[in-house]
Amino acid sequence: MKLRVRAQLTYRFDPPTDAIYKMQVAHWPGQHILEETLTFDPSVAFNEDEHAESGSRTLRCHVEGEVTLSYEAVVENGQLQDLSLNVAQHDWNELPADVLPYLSPSRYCPSDQFGRFATRQFGDTSGGARVSAILDWIAANIDYERGVSDTETTAARTFIDRAGVCRDFTHLGITLCRASGIPARAVSAYALQLEPPDFHAVFEVWLNHSWWLVDPTRLAPVAGLVRIASGRDAADIAFLTTQERCEVIRQVVTVTPA
Structure with missing residues (x-):
């Protein structure tokens, strides 16, 4: 496109x-x-x-x-593709070295605090199906609402408040993926059809030997994303x-x- x-x-x-x-x-x-x-x-x-x-x-x-x-x-x-449910998850010893940092907690994504929740909530899935289940949970449980969060809001706070904007949705998605053993990182992007137009925060996961973009807000089609920067969380992509x-x-x- x-x-x-x-x-x-x-x-x-x-x-x-x-x-x-x-x-x-x-x-x-x-x-x-x-x-x-x-x-x-x-x-x-x-x-x-x-x-x-x-x-x-x-x-x-x-x-x-x-x-x-x-x-x-x-x-x-x-031709950016939507994530398929059957895309496989890697064992950690199969991951490239430059992907390993995106398994670990970071400033806004305390994934080490969510292991038990991720196992109980998504434990019967893996790979693309698990990421899809995480996105479905976020859509069902987190409201898109401006003014609830600020530049210091972490995924843990969003999990409690159950509301936020694109960076908060992204931080929570990254956190739950990392807690599930799936490498995930934040991506800033230009986004076609985003209303109102603005810089957009999404994330990507490493599955089946490549990065796959997903939008946890579901406000913009993946096919219309143009990548600006990527990193551990919003601190790296501002x-x-x-x-x-x-x-x-x-x-x-x-x-x-x-």
Whole structure:
């Protein structure tokens, strides 16, 4: 599918601060960038880095005052497939070394606290069927509601509150998958048909020798996702991270067929 993604972020940085942006489309197998532009207004000097494994791209810069970053790309994202129920789960000794970190608890995903629940709730399933059962449980038990969570909310808190937004759904899905012995990691994405349009948090699981994307909110089709960044949880995929406080002035994200 060929998609055009656009993002325009206008923030006020007072006091001046160092900033890290992750909003460019990732370099990832099967995802091809056909056109791309990026501009700062006013002009800002920046360094660009790329993560060797995930293809995530990072902009590092020093910003002050009101700054607008505009990004646009035309992307061919291939033919992303929905996760099949019969996709097999691996024994841990069969996993690639670079997948192993996504079995462990992380800042927002305390999977070591959910082993007993995962076994009781999903213990008669494995692989794709288990991930599907986890997604069904989240859909039945967690309400999509803004204002319930904040940047410090963990999966354990969401499990108690039974409400949250896409990052909270993603953290809980990752947590329950890791508690089930399935490697899982967070993915930030541009998402076709997401309402209202915004950056979207989903996750992916390692099954049958590859990563499979899933959307625990079920708000956007997997086929319309364009990968930006991936990591252990939201701390690794945030579209903007700053040392000092900042104020959002305007943020616009759109995804349309190209």
